[in-house]
Amino acid sequence: MPAPQIVAHSPDGIKAFGHVDTLIANATIEDLRAITRNLLASGSPGLASAFTDAARIRLRQTKLDGIHAAPSSSLDNTLARIRSLYGAGMATIGLRWGRDGSMAAMLAVIDTDISQAIQSCKEELEGGRVNDLTAARDAVNKLWVSVQESLADVKSWGGEFPFERAASSIEFWKF
Incomplete structure (x- = not known):
């Protein structure tokens, strides 16, 4: 039986989910891609839309914070x-x-x-x-x-x- 997940709020106001955060922090990028694709493919139609909206918000935030790549x-x-x-x-x-x-x-x-x-x-x-x-x-x-x-x-x-x-x-x- 898996351990219960504990929901907490991080300093930036985003919910943190115990074991999920541990998985995200330790999984390889390939694993995260596969998990994300499977979740989006098997979820409700609104899930992909919510994911896209969350991605847009995050990418806008990181760009505004100055975190971006510069092409050579x-x-x-x-x-x-x-x-x-x-x-x-x-x-x-x-x-x-x-x-x-x-x-x-x-x-x-x-x-x-x-x-x-x-x-x-x-x-x-x-x-x-x-x-x-x-x-x-x-x-x-x-x-x-x-x-x-x-x-x-x-x-x-x-x-x-x-x-x-x-x-x-x-x-x-x-x-």
Whole structure:
């Protein structure tokens, strides 16, 4: 039988939950990600919305408190190059990689990031926080074209398509 949880208030007014705080303090980032995803996926529809609201509040607070990262010029250059490739529909066009190599692993991470970004965009639309639906549709269409071009290129050399999740997320996105 688990020990009872004790609810207390921290100095900043946020409720602290005994064993939960201990778990958060000691779990790995991978464990926390998995726990959060499972909780949000299995919870009520309002839970994901409440989580997003709490995250926005927290991120605004930390930014106002001066806690933020500063990108290096190397990151700026890398992002500019990647955005150029994506913008030209060439994210993976012409590249070759093995099924189990480090490139395949990195592309799987990118696929997950794209899928998460698509989900976030869906939530922004549903929450009424998008002002220009035409621009949003254009962006989704450009992403779809890029993904399809990548798929065709990968098929041409017999590789494993790296953006299955992204393709599925876009394909079933109706707005």
